[in-house]
Amino acid sequence: MASVKLTNVKKIYDNKVVAVHDFNLDIKDKEFVVFVGPSGCGKSTTLRMVAGLEEISEGTVEIDGEVVNDLQPKDRNIAMVFQNYALYPHMTVYDNIAFSLRLQKLPEDVIYNKVTNAAEILGITDYLMRKPRALSGGQRQRVAIGRAMVRDSKVFLMDEPLSNLDAKLRNQMRAEIILLRQKLNTTFIYVTHDQTEAMTLGDRIVIMKDGYIMQVGTPTEVFEMPENLFVAEFIGAPKMNIMHTELSCENGKYYVHPFGARLPVEGDKGAKLNELRVPGKQIILGVRPEHIQLAKEAGPNTIPVKLEVNEMMGSELHLHVYTEDGTRLIVRVPTIDLDPEQRNSLVQGAALNITFGGKVMHFFDKETEHNILLP
Amino acid sequence: MKTRKSLPSGIVMLIVAACLIAVCAPLILWIRHAAAMDSASFMETCQTIVHRIAHPFPIDPDHMGAVLLTILMLLLLAIAVVLVIVAVINLLRGPRDEQSRHMGLRTANAISNTAIHILLVVISVIWLLPFIFIVLQSFRVESTYQVGYIIPEKWGFDNYVSIFSAGSNFPRWYLNTFIMALATAVLQTVIVLCMSYTLSRFRFKMRKPLMKFMLVLGMFPGILGMIILYRILSDLGLTQAHAVPGLILVYVASSGMGYYVSKGFFDTIPKSLDEAARVDGATRAQVLFKIILPLSKPIVIYTILTAFMAPWGDFVFAKYASMNNQLGMNVAVGMNTWLATPSMLFANYTKFCAGGVVVAIPVVILFMCLQRYYVEGVTGGAVKG
Amino acid sequence: MRKYTDLEYLKLNKWQRAGHKILSFFAGIPQGIWNFIKKIGLGLGKAGKAIGAEFKDIVDTFVHGDWKTKLSFPIMGFGSIARGQVLRGILFLLFEIIFIGYMVLTGGYWLSMLPSLGKQGPEKGYDPIYDQPITIFHDDSFKILLYGVLTIFFIIAFIYTWRVNVRQNKISEEILKSGKKLKSGKDDLRSMVDDNFHKTLLALPMTGIVIFTVLPMVFMVLVAFTNYSAAYNGYSNNLFHWVGLDKFNQLLSWKSVQGGQSYAATFGEILVWTLIWAFLATFTNYFLGILVAMMINKKGIQFKKVWRTILVLTIAIPQFISLMYVSKLFAENGYFNLKLFNDMHLFTKALPFWQDKTWARVMVVLINIWIGIPYLMLMATGILMNIPQDLYESAKIDGASAWQQYRKITLPYMLFVTGPYLLTSFIGNMNNFNVIYLLTGGAPVNPAASSAAGSVGYTDLLITWLFKITQGGEKADYALASVIGILVFLVVSLISLVVYGLMPSVKNEEDFQ
Known part of the structure; x- marks a missing residue:
C-alpha cells in the first residue's frame, strides 16, 4: 500500500x-x-x-x-x-x-x-x-x-x-x-x-x-x-483557438457572435448555460482546431478568413488562417476526404469560410479565465 | 569593395621607415645624455657612437643606459631599412593579384614559423642553462669556490662524498625535509580535501561568510604569525633541534585555507550523482567515499603532489623554526648556511651544487612521473579558483 | 553626465564611448563611496538587530520555559539530560565544568593581568647558596598577552555554547509539545555521518585554522599596540605594556632616525617599490607566459611536447636552489663576471648586478620572469585548449584574419578567465618573500635607511623588511613589525576592494558558458 x-x-x-x-x-x-x-x-x-x-x-x-x-x-x-x-x-x-x-x-x-x-x-x-x-x-x-x-x-x-x-x-x-x-x-x-x-x-x-x-x-x-x-x-496540440466574442441569450437559446457570425450553442452545453442562468456578456470562446470545419460557402453562421500558411502533416492539413481583424486561428482538415479541387484552392491568400458546431465550444469568463460551465 | 581611397601599402611602409629614421635623432641626444657626454656636439656624438659600434668591448657598466639605447637605435634603423627595401619592391612590382597574395601569406607563415622555432630553442637553452651549470659544477674537484669556467678540469664525486660525510649535516637536513614532505603529503591532503569537498557539496548557512573570512585571513602576511607560533612551539619543545614535528604542525594546521583548486574540481562533478546515491540509501559519508572519491583521482594526486613538494622549497618558516640550530634545519635553510658569508661560500660553492643536484633529482623524477595530474590541476582548478 | 539609451550609445564612435566611460567612472566614485558607507551602516544595523533579537529570544525562553529549561540556565545540559538526551547533556555539562575550572584556576589570573601586561619585571637578587648574583623572574608579558587572548577566545566559545544550550531547550520543548520524539544519542551519532557530515568534516581543518592562523593574527594585531621588542621581551629583561598608537606614530613619523631617513620615508620608499615590483612581476609573467604558450601552440610548430616538457621541468626544481644559485652566479665574483670581465675583458669593470640600485631591480624582475613563465605557460595552454573551436570557425566564415581572431577571441577569453588570477597573483607578489630575499637579501643596501631597525635595501619588499626587523637580534622590534604587517594588510585589502568593485564582470560567468 x-x-x-x-x-x-x-x-x-x-x-x-x-x-x-x-x-x-x-x-x-x-x-x-x-x-x-x-x-x-x-x-x-x-x-x-x-x-x-x-x-x-x-x-x-x-x-x-x-x-x-x-x-x-x-x-x-x-x-x-x-x-x-x-x-x-x-x-x-x-x-x-x-x-x-x-x-x-x-x-x-x-x-x-x-x-x-x-x-x-x-x-x-x-x-x-x-x-x-x-x-x-x-x-x-x-x-x-x-x-x-x-x-x-x-x-x-x-x-x-x-x-x-x-x-x-x-x-x-x-x-x-x-x-x-x-x-x-x-x-x-x-x-x-x-x-x-x-x-x-x-x-x-x-x-x-x-x-x-x-x-x-x-x-x-x-x-x-x-x-x-x-x-x-496547454493540453492539445495544436493549441485551442481563442476568440474574444459576445455570448447572447435570446428566449432561452444561447448564441455566440464571433467575427460577425451567429452560431447557436447546442446540446448539453446550451442546457447547462440555461441551468446556470448565465447572462449574455463578453466571454472568451475556445474551439479546438480539429473541431473547426471548412464551409462550402458563406452564410450567417460562417466566419470569413484568409489562408496564411498551409502545413502538410501527412494525414491532415494544418491551415493557419486569419480573420478580418487579424485574429489568427488554426484549422485541422483531414486529407483523406479532400477532393483535389478543394485541395488546390488551399493556397496562400485564399479566402475561406469556416464554421463550427455548438457542442465543441468552451466558454471562459473574461476576467477570471475560469470555465463558465464549471463551478 | 573599399569605397575609401587608401594609400598603397608601399607608400605607407616608406612613411613608417621615414618616421623611424627621424626618431633616431632624439635618441642620439638621449644617448649623449646617458653617456655623460653632454659637452659634445651632435656630430661628435654620432662619431663616438659609430666608433663604439665598431669596437663594442670593453663596455662600461656605468653607461649601460647608453649601450641599450644604441642597440635600440640600431634595431630601429634595421627595421627602417627592411621596410624601405620591401616598399621599393612593392612599388616597382605594382598591385598583386589574389593568388600571389595568398602565396605571400604562406611564405610569411613559413618565415614566422622558423623564427618561432629559433626563438623556442633559445628559450629552452636559457631556461635550462643554470641547471646544466649546477650539474657540471657539482663534479668539479680542483677547487671549491666560484671560477670563471663551467666545464670542470678534473671530474670526480668529491663534492657528493663530502656532503654525505661525517662532518656535514646535509643527511640530517635531507632526512628532516623528507619526513616533513611525507607527513605533509598525507595530512595536508586529508585536510584540504575535507575542506574543499564540504565547501563544494554542502550548502549551509555559514558557507559564504566562511569563504569570505578565509579570503580576508589570507591577506595577512603569513610570516607575521611565525613569531608567536615560534613561542608556542618552543614552549612545547618543538623548535630548534626538534623543529620537524613543529613545522609539520604549522604546515598542516592551516592548510585548509588552500582549498580553491580542489573545490573547483569537485564543483565539476554533477550533483545529481550525489542525489541518486542518497535516494539509493547512502549516507553523506558513504557518498563521499564510494562515489565522489573514486572519481577524483586526478585532483587527489595533484593535492598529494603539491603537498609533498612544498616543504622542499620552504625557507621562511623553516628558518624561524630551526632558529640557527643545524639539527632542525631543512635543506633550504641548511644549504643557505653554506653560502652565508664569503668565506663559507669560498669553501662550499661546489658542495652547494652537489647538494642541489641531490635534492632536485628525486623531486624532479616524482614530478615528471605525475606531471599529467599537476597540469590537470593547474589548468582545471586553478583557473576557475 | 547624461545616461545614454542603448540606441544612442551605439551611435557614438570609439572615442566618444571611451570618453563617456571614463567620465562616468569618475562621476560614479562619490556614489560608490556613499554606497559603501551605506552598506557598512546597514550591516552594522543588521548586526545590532540580530544581537537584540538574540537577547529577546533568551529572555523569552527563560520566561516561557518549563522548570527543566530554567534550571539549564545555570546548569548547562540539565534540560537535555532530564529529557532523555543524555549524550548531549553530558557534553554540555562537561564543557561547563571544564570552563569554570579553567577560569577559576588560571583564566581569571590571565584576564586580570591583561590590562597591565604584568606588574613586576625581573629583579636582581642574590643566591646565598652559590654565592652569586641571580635574576628572579616574575611576570611574563608575552604569556599574559597570549593566554589572556586565549582566555577571551574560550569565554566567547563558552558564551556561544551556552546560547546553543539555551536554544536546545527551547527547541526540545517545542518538539515535545507537538508530540514528536526527541533525537536520541544514536540519532546524533548517525547524523554526524549524514546530514551533519559537513560539521564533522570541517571540525579538524577549522580547529587548525583557528589555532594556527586566527590566533596568531589576533595576537600580532594586538602586539602592534604594545612595545614588544627584543629589548622589551616581557620576561628576561623588561616587561612590555600597552602603548596605544605609539608604534604607529613611530613608523609614520617623519623624524629622522639616528641621522638617517625617517621611518615614514623608508616605509614610503619600500611601499612604492613593493607596488611597482608586484605590478611588473605579475604583468611581465602574465603576458610573456601567454605569448610563449601561444607560440608553442601555433599550428605548424613541431615538437610541442618537447618545449613544454623542458619548461615544466623547471617548475619541478625547488625554487630555493635556482634562486640561491642564480644569486651567486651574478655576484661580483660570480661566474658571469669572472668569465666576461676577468677572462674575456668585455667590460671595464665587474657588472654591478646586485650592487647598483637600478641593475638589482631590473635583475630581480628578469629572474622572476625566468622562474614564473613556465607556470603561466602551463595555465595559458590549458585555457587555450579550452576555447570552443566553433568560435574560431564562425569567425573564419565571417572573414576574420588570424590576427583579428587573436585579438577578438583569444585575448578576451584569456583575460576573462584569468582575471581573478591576476589579482591573487599581484597580492602574492607583493608578499613574495623567497624571490627577493634569496636573490638579493634586499641588496643593495640603502645607507640612509639602514639605521631604521635592521639594514634596508633598494630591493626590499615590505615583507622582507618585516622579516629583517624580527631577526635583528638585540635590535629586533616585534611591535614595529606587527604595525608594518597591519599596514600591508590594509594596502592589500584596499587594492582587492577597488579591483573587485571595478570588475563586476568577474562574476558574470554566463557570458562564456
Whole structure:
C-alpha cells in the first residue's frame, strides 16, 4: 500500500521566492500521476520535496499515511529516475543497479537475482559488464530505470526522464514505460513538460503554472472540460483557438457572435448555460482546431478568413488562417476526404469560410479565465 | 569593395621607415645624455657612437643606459631599412593579384614559423642553462669556490662524498625535509580535501561568510604569525633541534585555507550523482567515499603532489623554526648556511651544487612521473579558483 | 553626465564611448563611496538587530520555559539530560565544568593581568647558596598577552555554547509539545555521518585554522599596540605594556632616525617599490607566459611536447636552489663576471648586478620572469585548449584574419578567465618573500635607511623588511613589525576592494558558458 498525500505543501526559498503555493493532492495506491507544466512551474520542485531532496517549507507529505517531512530520502522507501540518469560513471551497469542493494547489505545471490531479473525486463542483459560511457542515451535510460526498479520501493518518481532523448526514441520509450507500469504495479509520480507524455501515460494529470495547481483530472477530463484558459491552451496540440466574442441569450437559446457570425450553442452545453442562468456578456470562446470545419460557402453562421500558411502533416492539413481583424486561428482538415479541387484552392491568400458546431465550444469568463460551465 | 581611397601599402611602409629614421635623432641626444657626454656636439656624438659600434668591448657598466639605447637605435634603423627595401619592391612590382597574395601569406607563415622555432630553442637553452651549470659544477674537484669556467678540469664525486660525510649535516637536513614532505603529503591532503569537498557539496548557512573570512585571513602576511607560533612551539619543545614535528604542525594546521583548486574540481562533478546515491540509501559519508572519491583521482594526486613538494622549497618558516640550530634545519635553510658569508661560500660553492643536484633529482623524477595530474590541476582548478 | 539609451550609445564612435566611460567612472566614485558607507551602516544595523533579537529570544525562553529549561540556565545540559538526551547533556555539562575550572584556576589570573601586561619585571637578587648574583623572574608579558587572548577566545566559545544550550531547550520543548520524539544519542551519532557530515568534516581543518592562523593574527594585531621588542621581551629583561598608537606614530613619523631617513620615508620608499615590483612581476609573467604558450601552440610548430616538457621541468626544481644559485652566479665574483670581465675583458669593470640600485631591480624582475613563465605557460595552454573551436570557425566564415581572431577571441577569453588570477597573483607578489630575499637579501643596501631597525635595501619588499626587523637580534622590534604587517594588510585589502568593485564582470560567468 503506497498512497501519497500532499497537504498544503509550500516551497519558499531563502530570498522569499515562492516556488510552490499550497499544493494539495491525494495520490491513490498504484496510481500513475503526471505533473505537467511549462518550465519553472514548480513540478520538479514538488517531486523533489516528495523525494526528500528539497526541504518542505510548509505543509506535510505523507507516504502510506506516515508523515515523511523529516525523513531522509533513504528512509522514505522511494526510487527515483533522474533527467540526466545520474549513473555512477566509474561502476559497471551491474554495480550501478546493485548499489542500493549492497547498501542494504543483502546477500550477493539475492542481489544477483534481482539485478538479472530487472535487466531481462529492460533488455539490457548484454550490457551488464559495460560502463555507462559505453552506452547510448536510450540504454543509459534503461539502466537508470533498472536501478530504481530493483528497490521494490513504494513510490516510483521520474523527473523528466525522456527529455534527453530524440523524438523517435521518446515515442518508443513512452510505450515501454506503459508496459513497465503494468509489470511493476506500484505508485508512479512522473514529471514532464510535454503534454503528450502526460496525456498518454497518466491516470491523472496535475497541470501546474507558476507554482499553482491549475487543474487535476484524468486525461479525458482535462481535455474535454478544462477548468481554465491555461489548461485549455496547454493540453492539445495544436493549441485551442481563442476568440474574444459576445455570448447572447435570446428566449432561452444561447448564441455566440464571433467575427460577425451567429452560431447557436447546442446540446448539453446550451442546457447547462440555461441551468446556470448565465447572462449574455463578453466571454472568451475556445474551439479546438480539429473541431473547426471548412464551409462550402458563406452564410450567417460562417466566419470569413484568409489562408496564411498551409502545413502538410501527412494525414491532415494544418491551415493557419486569419480573420478580418487579424485574429489568427488554426484549422485541422483531414486529407483523406479532400477532393483535389478543394485541395488546390488551399493556397496562400485564399479566402475561406469556416464554421463550427455548438457542442465543441468552451466558454471562459473574461476576467477570471475560469470555465463558465464549471463551478 | 573599399569605397575609401587608401594609400598603397608601399607608400605607407616608406612613411613608417621615414618616421623611424627621424626618431633616431632624439635618441642620439638621449644617448649623449646617458653617456655623460653632454659637452659634445651632435656630430661628435654620432662619431663616438659609430666608433663604439665598431669596437663594442670593453663596455662600461656605468653607461649601460647608453649601450641599450644604441642597440635600440640600431634595431630601429634595421627595421627602417627592411621596410624601405620591401616598399621599393612593392612599388616597382605594382598591385598583386589574389593568388600571389595568398602565396605571400604562406611564405610569411613559413618565415614566422622558423623564427618561432629559433626563438623556442633559445628559450629552452636559457631556461635550462643554470641547471646544466649546477650539474657540471657539482663534479668539479680542483677547487671549491666560484671560477670563471663551467666545464670542470678534473671530474670526480668529491663534492657528493663530502656532503654525505661525517662532518656535514646535509643527511640530517635531507632526512628532516623528507619526513616533513611525507607527513605533509598525507595530512595536508586529508585536510584540504575535507575542506574543499564540504565547501563544494554542502550548502549551509555559514558557507559564504566562511569563504569570505578565509579570503580576508589570507591577506595577512603569513610570516607575521611565525613569531608567536615560534613561542608556542618552543614552549612545547618543538623548535630548534626538534623543529620537524613543529613545522609539520604549522604546515598542516592551516592548510585548509588552500582549498580553491580542489573545490573547483569537485564543483565539476554533477550533483545529481550525489542525489541518486542518497535516494539509493547512502549516507553523506558513504557518498563521499564510494562515489565522489573514486572519481577524483586526478585532483587527489595533484593535492598529494603539491603537498609533498612544498616543504622542499620552504625557507621562511623553516628558518624561524630551526632558529640557527643545524639539527632542525631543512635543506633550504641548511644549504643557505653554506653560502652565508664569503668565506663559507669560498669553501662550499661546489658542495652547494652537489647538494642541489641531490635534492632536485628525486623531486624532479616524482614530478615528471605525475606531471599529467599537476597540469590537470593547474589548468582545471586553478583557473576557475 | 547624461545616461545614454542603448540606441544612442551605439551611435557614438570609439572615442566618444571611451570618453563617456571614463567620465562616468569618475562621476560614479562619490556614489560608490556613499554606497559603501551605506552598506557598512546597514550591516552594522543588521548586526545590532540580530544581537537584540538574540537577547529577546533568551529572555523569552527563560520566561516561557518549563522548570527543566530554567534550571539549564545555570546548569548547562540539565534540560537535555532530564529529557532523555543524555549524550548531549553530558557534553554540555562537561564543557561547563571544564570552563569554570579553567577560569577559576588560571583564566581569571590571565584576564586580570591583561590590562597591565604584568606588574613586576625581573629583579636582581642574590643566591646565598652559590654565592652569586641571580635574576628572579616574575611576570611574563608575552604569556599574559597570549593566554589572556586565549582566555577571551574560550569565554566567547563558552558564551556561544551556552546560547546553543539555551536554544536546545527551547527547541526540545517545542518538539515535545507537538508530540514528536526527541533525537536520541544514536540519532546524533548517525547524523554526524549524514546530514551533519559537513560539521564533522570541517571540525579538524577549522580547529587548525583557528589555532594556527586566527590566533596568531589576533595576537600580532594586538602586539602592534604594545612595545614588544627584543629589548622589551616581557620576561628576561623588561616587561612590555600597552602603548596605544605609539608604534604607529613611530613608523609614520617623519623624524629622522639616528641621522638617517625617517621611518615614514623608508616605509614610503619600500611601499612604492613593493607596488611597482608586484605590478611588473605579475604583468611581465602574465603576458610573456601567454605569448610563449601561444607560440608553442601555433599550428605548424613541431615538437610541442618537447618545449613544454623542458619548461615544466623547471617548475619541478625547488625554487630555493635556482634562486640561491642564480644569486651567486651574478655576484661580483660570480661566474658571469669572472668569465666576461676577468677572462674575456668585455667590460671595464665587474657588472654591478646586485650592487647598483637600478641593475638589482631590473635583475630581480628578469629572474622572476625566468622562474614564473613556465607556470603561466602551463595555465595559458590549458585555457587555450579550452576555447570552443566553433568560435574560431564562425569567425573564419565571417572573414576574420588570424590576427583579428587573436585579438577578438583569444585575448578576451584569456583575460576573462584569468582575471581573478591576476589579482591573487599581484597580492602574492607583493608578499613574495623567497624571490627577493634569496636573490638579493634586499641588496643593495640603502645607507640612509639602514639605521631604521635592521639594514634596508633598494630591493626590499615590505615583507622582507618585516622579516629583517624580527631577526635583528638585540635590535629586533616585534611591535614595529606587527604595525608594518597591519599596514600591508590594509594596502592589500584596499587594492582587492577597488579591483573587485571595478570588475563586476568577474562574476558574470554566463557570458562564456
